[in-house]
Amino acid sequence: MKKMFINGEWVEACSGETREILNPYNQEVIATAAEGNEKDAKFAIAAARKAFDHDEWSHWPAHERGKKVHDIAILIERDREELAELESLDTGKTVEESRGDMDDIAGVFRYFAEMADKDGGEIIESPIPNSTSKVVHEPVGVCGQITPWNYPLLQASWKLAPALAAGNTLVMKPSEITPLTSIKVFELMEEAGVPAGVVNLVLGPGDSVGAELSTNDDVDLISFTGGIETGKKIMQAASSNVKNLALELGGKNPNIVFADAEFETAVDQAMNAVFFHAGQICSAGARLIVEESIHDDFVIALVDRVKNIELGSGFDESTQMGPLISKEHLNKVVNYVENGKQEGATVAVGGEKPGNPELQNGFFYLPTVLTDCTTDMNVVQEEGFGPVITVEKFSTEEEAVRLANDSIYGLSGGVFTNDIAKAERCVAKMRMGTVWINDVNLYFPQAPWGGYKQSGIGRELGKTGLEEYQETKHVYRNLKPIPIHWF
Ligand SMILES: NC(=O)c1ccc[n+]([C@@H]2O[C@H](COP(=O)([O-])OP(=O)(O)OC[C@H]3O[C@@H](n4cnc5c(N)ncnc54)[C@H](O)[C@@H]3O)[C@@H](O)[C@H]2O)c1
Numbered sequence: 001m002k003k004m005f006i007n008g009e010w011v012e013a014c015s016g017e018t019r020e021i022l023n024p025y026n027q028e029v030i031a032t033a034a035e036g037n038e039k040d041a042k043f044a045i046a047a048a049r050k051a052f053d054h055d056e057w058s059h060w061p062a063h064e065r066g067k068k069v070h071d072i073a074i075l076i077e078r079d080r081e082e083l084a085e086l087e088s089l090d091t092g093k094t095v096e097e098s099r100g101d102m103d104d105i106a107g108v109f110r111y112f113a114e115m116a117d118k119d120g121g122e123i124i125e126s127p128i129p130n131s132t133s134k135v136v137h138e139p140v141g142v143c144g145q146i147t148p149w150n151y152p153l154l155q156a157s158w159k160l161a162p163a164l165a166a167g168n169t170l171v172m173k174p175s176e177i178t179p180l181t182s183i184k185v186f187e188l189m190e191e192a193g194v195p196a197g198v199v200n201l202v203l204g205p206g207d208s209v210g211a212e213l214s215t216n217d218d219v220d221l222i223s224f225t226g227g228i229e230t231g232k233k234i235m236q237a238a239s240s241n242v243k244n245l246a247l248e249l250g251g252k253n254p255n256i257v258f259a260d261a262e263f264e265t266a267v268d269q270a271m272n273a274v275f276f277h278a279g280q281i282c283s284a285g286a287r288l289i290v291e292e293s294i295h296d297d298f299v300i301a302l303v304d305r306v307k308n309i310e311l312g313s314g315f316d317e318s319t320q321m322g323p324l325i326s327k328e329h330l331n332k333v334v335n336y337v338e339n340g341k342q343e344g345a346t347v348a349v350g351g352e353k354p355g356n357p358e359l360q361n362g363f364f365y366l367p368t369v370l371t372d373c374t375t376d377m378n379v380v381q382e383e384g385f386g387p388v389i390t391v392e393k394f395s396t397e398e399e400a401v402r403l404a405n406d407s408i409y410g411l412s413g414g415v416f417t418n419d420i421a422k423a424e425r426c427v428a429k430m431r432m433g434t435v436w437i438n439d440v441n442l443y444f445p446q447a448p449w450g451g452y453k454q455s456g457i458g459r460e461l462g463k464t465g466l467e468e469y470q471e472t473k474h475v476y477r478n479l480k481p482i483p484i485h486w487f
């Protein structure tokens with residue numbers, strides 16, 4: 001049985017409850033995990049509070065903390081294959097994709113390990129005679145970290161590595177349906193010698209464990225990655241003690257293709273934008289916005305390639321796309337497409353579950369292209385989080401940007417054109433945290449990640465990813481203290 005990690009010990013849930021973890025490819029039980037609740041979360045928060053207040057980790061020399069974070073990266077690299085296979089078992093994504101995730105994850109730990117001792121504070125030129133003024137950064141304290149099921153360990157690494165490098169203690173709650181790689185990384189952090197109480201893992205549902213992390217007054221910061229409705233609840237709950245708040249929420253990401261774009265690349269990337277991990281990516285380019293003059297040819301070329309996408313087990317080398325995560329999520333995608341059809345969208349390819357008998361035990365949905373879409377449709381506005389792309393038309397640059405911005409979300413977007421001045425003009429007007437020119441879905445540790453509008457608050461990765469886990473303190477010193485006799 002997979003246990004939780006609290007105060008340096010592997011423990012079962014107080015209630016003794018467990019949960020079966022399913023392989024979405026065939027619904028086989030791949031593990032049984034402890035199912036914690038508020039009580040377990042309270043124990044973990046108390047352990048993290050004690051570890052922080054007793055100054056151990058937060059007062060280690062920063063380069064020593066950096067070295068520990070670096071050691072974790074090395075252990076992740078050592079166990080890359082085991083971690084990649086676990087991630088694929090748990091999520092259904094191809095092992096090749098999971099291997100790429102593990103390399104990214106090790107890179108994130110290395111990046112924040114390097115950053116740990118690079119901040120020497122800042123001397124401010126004080127306007128007051130006989131004084132000094134400086135700014136220093138300190139850890140925020142106890143961090144609650146809540147992660148989703150689609151990129152379980154990748155999203156965890158974006159929170160764990162900077163929180164540790166900055167000297168915080170933490171309690172993580174992974175998605176209850178995909179906890180396996182997070183559990184493994186806590187084993188690696190224990191092996192690396194992270195002190196007891198500094199990192200704590202509580203498994204279990206959002207409405208108990210997650211809600212406790214969001215409301216508990218001993219938690220100083222809550223960092224959440226997940227859906228917009230959960231994000232709103234957490235924002236409200238976090239107000240109880242005015243926690244620092246970081247929200248990485250959903251997206252409905254436009255991908256604009258101009259007629260002068262390199263045609264074959266744009267078609268290829270339109271597919272990469274939305275069919276990796278069966279479209280279960282926050283930054284999936286699920287809204288294709290194509291210039292009218294090439295629209296019909298583009299759709300023909302796209303459909304021609306989409307119908308050949310190989311579905312199957314993530315462990316089969318010929319598989320290009322795995323299943324969706326769960327029965328509930330599959331039903332959501334089915335309804336999303338059905339509603340789109342009722343709104344007037346045309347299914348150019350896909351639009352149903354596959355008939356292939358070998359796939360009937362998994363949560364599969366065919367890669368789908370919906371045409372005749374307009375911005376006012378729900379299918380264009382809602383985050384579908386499945387292998388579904390909607391296609392809209394535009395005829396001017398202004399219209400393309402207006403359509404792209406017509407969304408409550410602002411996570412990411414793409415522009416495909418050979419006219420770089422046009423691309424830069426569009427980018428300057430696109431209200432999104434990341435915009436790719438002639439590319440899609442790229443992210444790396446050095447660049448910040450996060451959303452405009454309802455896609456979130458704050459930024460992970462990059463310099464800002466560390467700053468999210470730091471408080472800023474101004475230290476003023478009077479060099480000649482004398483009474484001022486005001487009173
Ligand atoms: N912006 C990003 O970087 C990013 C990255 C990955 C995923 N996402 C988003 O995540 C969503 C998919 O993930 P999901 O379905 O796991 O999201 P979700 O919101 O259902 O769950 C995310 C996490 O929140 C927990 N949770 C649920 N209710 C809670 C509550 N009341 N209080 C506290 N925690 C609670 C869940 O148990 C889970 O661990 C999509 O919307 C996707 O766009 C965003």
Ligand SMILES: C[N+](C)(C)CC=O
Pocket residue numbers: 150151154280281282283443
């Ligand atoms: C942030 N990213 C793109 C790695 C995963 C989003 O779901």
